[in-house]
Amino acid sequence: MLGKTANGLFWMYRQLERAENIARLIETGQRIALTRLGSTEEEWKSVLQTSGSLAGYYEHLGDEITRDHAVDWLLRSKDNPGSVMSCIAQARHNARLVRTAITTEVWEATNTAYMTAKDQLARKVADRDLPGVLRMLRQRTGMVRGTTHGTMLRNEIYDFARIGTFLERADNTARIIDVKYYVLLPSVMSVGSSIDNVQWEILLRSVSGRGGFRMAYGAQTDPHDIAQFLILDRRMPRSLAFCIGKIIDNMAYLSADYGGQLPCCVMAEEVQQKYLRLSIDEVFEYGLHEYIQKMLGEMAALGRQIEIDYRFYE
Incomplete structure (x- = not known):
């Protein structure tokens, strides 16, 4: 192609x-x-x-x-x-x-x-x-x-469509999480309050995750559970773990078709191993804002590497 x-x-x-x-x-x-x-x-x-x-x-x-x-x-x-x-x-x-x-x-x-x-x-x-x-x-x-x-057809055309979709989706989910937790709360005193709970509920709605979350975690909107759901839960089609996993899958199909593993494939796997194998407690210990900012930087770098490796502009 x-x-x-x-x-x-x-x-x-x-x-x-x-x-x-x-x-x-x-x-x-x-x-x-x-x-x-x-x-x-x-x-x-x-x-x-x-x-x-x-x-x-x-x-x-x-x-x-x-x-x-x-x-x-x-x-x-x-x-x-x-x-x-x-x-x-x-x-x-x-x-x-x-x-x-x-x-x-x-x-x-x-x-x-x-x-x-x-x-x-x-x-x-x-x-x-x-x-x-x-x-x-x-x-x-x-x-x-x-x-x-x-x-x-499930060929390289489909693979590039999927990689674009899931890279953008992961970026969006990360940004929504970051704005909710880092910008929207009026003060630390609001954490756990009715305002905080309403905003977490809105966050789930914004990614069409409210129904899925309740099926998996119940009716209580605990911030740790919601962060787990949106970052690490591989069942959630807008979670960071799900999106990066799908990118890796489609890159693997491209590698099988063309032979050899390109740097962007290695980069995606490293992101998965380093940041998406953590527990949610480790993510909060890392600092949720700092973790999300790191993920946004990694995904931007991954996008640039994909453009280089597949010679988008030649």
């Missing part, structure tokens, strides 16, 4: 996953703001930080952060390359570049996601319409994933 084709597939699926994750973040910001009295500027600032678009917001919209401006920036701004609309548009662009590598069903689902987003986000979304619009956007990106699973 040509490197530019692998690049197009990798980034097509990263952008689709990112669009869905940004929609989830907006919903999370809405829910968290409802638990606050008074100004919610800090909550929306934390959401912008999580998405990696705070600097761009300041550059284009100034220092004042409001709910309306933050939502519009994250959802539909053309000046924000990380907005839901921008991500879906870029995913469609990449899908066109690799049109011969994907099935008709995958292309049609991607195009439908784009056309739906373009229609729904043509104008500012009213408050009352926002939950429905976010739900529709998540469903449309989910349809691309579903048609991929249902129609694509």
Whole structure:
């Protein structure tokens, strides 16, 4: 496979996953703001930080952060390359570049996601319409994933799609955990309080993990159990352990097809061995914020190494 084709597939699926994750973040910001009295500027600032678009917001919209401006920036701004609309548009662009590598069903689902987003986000979304619009956007990106699973051959094309998806998903889960624990709590006195419990509940909802968590751990929202669930539980499809495990699996398939183990494969396995074999108590002893920051750095480095090893730009 040509490197530019692998690049197009990798980034097509990263952008689709990112669009869905940004929609989830907006919903999370809405829910968290409802638990606050008074100004919610800090909550929306934390959401912008999580998405990696705070600097761009300041550059284009100034220092004042409001709910309306933050939502519009994250959802539909053309000046924000990380907005839901921008991500879906870029995913469609990449899908066109690799049109011969994907099935008709995958292309049609991607195009439908784009056309739906373009229609729904043509104008500012009213408050009352926002939950429905976010739900529709998540469903449309989910349809691309579903048609991929249902129609694509399990070959190197599928492998690059999966690696892009799970690298982006792991990055998003890590960012959501970090913002919740490091930014959102008003003070250390809130740990274990009703506010803290509500926010952990919102965190689970933001990764569609509330039902799965209750099945595995019961109704009590203990922070250690939630951290275990989102970081180390291999049954949870958005946990760091699950995502890195899937990346390793698909890299192994590529290695079997092409022969030899590339540096990115070794790097992914080292991340798994060093950081995802720990107990949750060891993670908290390490420092949850410090641990997540380390994981974010490792995943960024892994993404760069994948681009080098598979010659994405040749």
